[in-house]
Amino acid sequence: MVVGQFSQDVDILVIGGGPAGYTAAFRAAELGKTVAIVDPNKTLGGECLNHACIPSKTSLLHGNTTQAIRALGKGLEQRCNTLGIERLFGHAHFENAKTVQVTGEVVSVVRFRKAIIASGSGQRNEMNSGGAIQVEQVYENTPNNKTILIIGNTPSAIEAATFLCTTNTISLWADGEILPTFNRNLVKLVERPLSKNITICKEMPATEKFNCVFLAGHRPPETVSLHLEKASVNCNGGFITTDDSCQTSQPKIYAVGECAGCKNSAALAIVQGRVAAEAACGLDSLVDSTCIPQVVWSSPELAQCGELHDGDTVSIQWGKSGLAVALGQQQGVTMLSFDPESQAILGVGIVGFGATELISEGVLALEMGATLYDLATVVRPHPTRSEMLSEAARTALSSI
Amino acid sequence: MEFKLPDLGEGIHEGQILAVHVKEGQSIAEDDLLLEVETDKAAVEIPSPYSGTVTTVHVKDKQLVHVGDVMVTFRIENTVDSDTREVPVSPSTTGVRSSPSVRKLARTLGIDITTIGGTGQGGRITREDVEMNIEEPVENVVVDATPLTTTRTPSIPTLKIETEIEGIQEQNEYGIVIRQPMSQARKSIAKAMSHAWETIPHVTDCNDADITDIDELRKNFKDPDQPNLKLTLLPFVLKAVCRSLKKYPILNATICQESDDILFRQYINIAIGVDSERGLIAPVIRNVEQMSIGEISAHLDQITANARSASFTLADTKGATYTISNAGAIGRTRYSTPIIQKDTVACLAVGRSRLMPWVVNGKVVPRLILPLSHSIDHRLIDGGREIPFIEHLINDLEHPMRFAV
Numbered sequence: 094m095v096v097g098q099f100s101q102d103v104d105i106l107v108i109g110g111g112p113a114g115y116t117a118a119f120r121a122a123e124l125g126k127t128v129a130i131v132d133p134n135k136t137l138g139g140e141c142l143n144h145a146c147i148p149s150k151t152s153l154l155h156g157n158t159t160q161a162i163r164a165l166g167k168g169l170e171q172r173c174n175t176l177g178i179e180r181l182f183g184h185a186h187f188e189n190a191k192t193v194q195v196t197g198e199v200v201s202v203v204r205f206r207k208a209i210i211a212s213g214s215g216q217r218n219e220m221n222s223g224g225a226i227q228v229e230q231v232y233e234n235t236p237n238n239k240t241i242l243i244i245g246n247t248p249s250a251i252e253a254a255t256f257l258c259t260t261n262t263i264s265l266w267a268d269g270e271i272l273p274t275f276n277r278n279l280v281k282l283v284e285r286p287l288s289k290n291i292t293i294c295k296e297m298p299a300t301e302k303f304n305c306v307f308l309a310g311h312r313p314p315e316t317v318s319l320h321l322e323k324a325s326v327n328c329n330g331g332f333i334t335t336d337d338s339c340q341t342s343q344p345k346i347y348a349v350g351e352c353a354g355c356k357n358s359a360a361l362a363i364v365q366g367r368v369a370a371e372a373a374c375g376l377d378s379l380v381d382s383t384c385i386p387q388v389v390w391s392s393p394e395l396a397q398c399g400e401l402h403d404g405d406t407v408s409i410q411w412g413k414s415g416l417a418v419a420l421g422q423q424q425g426v427t428m429l430s431f432d433p434e435s436q437a438i439l440g441v442g443i444v445g446f447g448a449t450e451l452i453s454e455g456v457l458a459l460e461m462g463a464t465l466y467d468l469a470t471v472v473r474p475h476p477t478r479s480e481m482l483s484e485a486a487r488t489a490l491s492s493i
Numbered sequence: 494m495e496f497k498l499p500d501l502g503e504g505i506h507e508g509q510i511l512a513v514h515v516k517e518g519q520s521i522a523e524d525d526l527l528l529e530v531e532t533d534k535a536a537v538e539i540p541s542p543y544s545g546t547v548t549t550v551h552v553k554d555k556q557l558v559h560v561g562d563v564m565v566t567f568r569i570e571n572t573v574d575s576d577t578r579e580v581p582v583s584p585s586t587t588g589v590r591s592s593p594s595v596r597k598l599a600r601t602l603g604i605d606i607t608t609i610g611g612t613g614q615g616g617r618i619t620r621e622d623v624e625m626n627i628e629e630p631v632e633n634v635v636v637d638a639t640p641l642t643t644t645r646t647p648s649i650p651t652l653k654i655e656t657e658i659e660g661i662q663e664q665n666e667y668g669i670v671i672r673q674p675m676s677q678a679r680k681s682i683a684k685a686m687s688h689a690w691e692t693i694p695h696v697t698d699c700n701d702a703d704i705t706d707i708d709e710l711r712k713n714f715k716d717p718d719q720p721n722l723k724l725t726l727l728p729f730v731l732k733a734v735c736r737s738l739k740k741y742p743i744l745n746a747t748i749c750q751e752s753d754d755i756l757f758r759q760y761i762n763i764a765i766g767v768d769s770e771r772g773l774i775a776p777v778i779r780n781v782e783q784m785s786i787g788e789i790s791a792h793l794d795q796i797t798a799n800a801r802s803a804s805f806t807l808a809d810t811k812g813a814t815y816t817i818s819n820a821g822a823i824g825r826t827r828y829s830t831p832i833i834q835k836d837t838v839a840c841l842a843v844g845r846s847r848l849m850p851w852v853v854n855g856k857v858v859p860r861l862i863l864p865l866s867h868s869i870d871h872r873l874i875d876g877g878r879e880i881p882f883i884e885h886l887i888n889d890l891e892h893p894m895r896f897a898v
Binding site: 325334343437466 | 580589592
């Protein structure tokens with residue numbers, strides 16, 4: 094140890110202050126452990142709060158982004174104070190399976206009983222050409238009257254295109270299908286209106302023709318700078334390998350969120366954060382969710398859960414929904430796939446206004462192992478768009 | 494650096510090595526599990542006091558060791574990475590149709606949910622499906638704290654033939670015999686049992702309590718302030734026993750071995766006989782007389798969980814003034830002759846309740862009947878005390894309003 098370094102001991106050290114990290118820290122502190130969070134940023138919340146999830150939604154839905162970030166960030170700080178969680182500003186590097194060096198304005202050494210890595214993801218680097226910007230930037234310095242190329246097939250790419258297309262000329266290069274993890278019939282309902290406002294390129298365009306180029310592919314895991322090999326934490330393709338309890342190859346160290354391979358789902362990352370904290374505190378806890386919803390805040394919104402390409406499928410057009418028609422939102426569809434033999438629900442997909450909220454009912458149905466009869470029997474308020482799920486279940490029942 | 498067996502407390506001088514968790518040449522971190530030693534009553538986990546490399550292991554499994562014996566020699570290093578592991582890939586439960594709470598139940602019970610057939614709509618796995626898959630072999634039963642209910646379909650106990658018995662094979666004139674040394678815990682149980690049987694003149698009184706009403710109350714119990722509190726019958730039995738012990742304090746007394754005086758204990762500490770992997774143990778709930786039924790229930794959950802995970806200490810089994818054996822938790826037993834523990838004068842065995850034809854107001858009706866077997870030490874207690882005691886207990890169980898008032 095270098096003279097002048099100061100060292101401290103904590104029960105649980107959390108590396109990264111994003112949703113997975115702060116969830117883990119809060120839970121561990123609630124369980125009575127001494128906890129510290131290492132993050133280079135002055136504010137908690139990570140990419141989700143400061144650059145990605147929250148700013149993109151407040152921008153798309155015309156909220157006040159700056160105010161939202163400030164209010165939510167303040168809430169997180171207060172929670173930290175109440176729970177007595179210590180904040181360490183800097184980058185973390187493992188020295189071994191017991192200590193981490195934190196390099197920031199000061200260099201310190203933290204000895205921990207258990208560590209939870211929630212280091213998230215790094216900058217995209219698929220374009221070597223200079224001048225390419227991370228897509229999250231569009232919500233901070235929104236371009237106007239520019240010709241813009243967005244590269245990527247992810248929900249982030251579609252959301253940025255949806256946000257920018259009203260005041261800019263947008264081209265999108267997806268290198269194949271857009272939103273490849275979604276059902277094709279649902280994606281078409283999003284792609285058709287989008288292609289009226291933007292150019293979806295069939296071939297890679299020359300980047301020089303554009304004022305700005307935004308990268309919106311998947312982000313690579315942020316694990317290299319951690320010196321994981323010194324703590325015997327194993328990775329696969331840059332992602333930390335973990336089991337159901339988020340435990341790594343080093344039993345004292347857990348990993349959650351994007352650095353552990355959780356792609357594009359802050360929801361799953363938050364679940365993992367809670368599980369890792371509980372497991373690190375000796376509780377019997379594991380990620381027991383079988384169904385992770387995928388959503389895109391496109392126009393119209395798109396959401397799906399479960400398997401939509403297996404078994405039989407029914408689709409109900411929102412023209413059947415009194416409310417949707419009354420409000421001029423009939424450009425929507427509720428899709429249900431099921432196993433005709435057991436009548437089990439296999440997947441739910443929704444396109445239309447509010448799909449990102451409506452999908453939760455499908456997630457609940459899948460997680461509870463519901464059948465068509467269950468969904469058909471549940472009474473929903475009238476008139477709402479949620480009625481379309483019962484309608485789909487009844488249609489499916491009559492088709493068997 | 495030599496590591497010697499430390500003083501394990503409670504005047505224990507020796508134990509048997511149950512497991513050695515390190516190998517020579519292995520590096521170990523401070524606080525990692527080093528050894529497990531079985532003493533008279535409990536298994537004690539001994540963590541490593543140092544971080545370093547194990548150079549020599551001086552003991553092996555099953556060896557009898559004494560306090561002060563050298564267990565392990567270490568080479569101390571400054572920084573050591575404890576041994577790493579392969580990240581296990583858990584069996585996927587995707588495609589299993591059941592609610593998350595049912596999946597958790599299966600996991601807690603150690604049941605692979607992917608092997609269960611569901612009886613719910615469309616093959617959905619229900620809580621009952623998982624409960625039906627609880628293995629109940631005659632040997633090695635996990636004590637379930639909630640067996641006293643008639644709604645659960647009784648599973649047929651299957652006699653599990655132990656195919657792999659550890660030991661040395663021998664041949665006698667009738668066939669093959671496997672010789673196995675008795676564990677320290679079994680030796681201790683054997684000694685205590687013969688001592689009790691030889692010194693205490695036992696009398697066992699068998700009775701029935703009609704628990705239909707209390708069972709109804711228990712099942713319908715809901716408290717918005719304690720939404721997670723689910724009551725089993727056993728806390729009520731403990732409460733009723735407390736009330737009867739207060740009324741007939743001689744059953745809570747003991748005979749002083751030195752002077753033949755009678756010691757009336759002004760506290761009620763109830764030992765609960767629990768079957769564990771290592772055999773019968775009886776963890777004690779202290780000062781039960783000061784507890785509400787909810788508190789008793791919480792303590793029972795705790796000791797059952799501790800017994801399952803073998804994480805109890807010797808101190809947890811000391812100081813009992815009365816014993817209850819929840820034999821009905823293991824299977825459909827009715828009456829038995831429970832053996833009285835040292836320093837107590839009575840032991841109550843609670844059998845498994847069942848619906849029986851019962852005469853109420855001149856008519857035969859189905860009632861839920863709980864068999865009770867009560868052994869007393871006839872040196873100190875006569876029928877003149879025991880019968881009113883058990884009468885009071887049964888009356889309490891049959892008139893549950895008495896608990897509330």
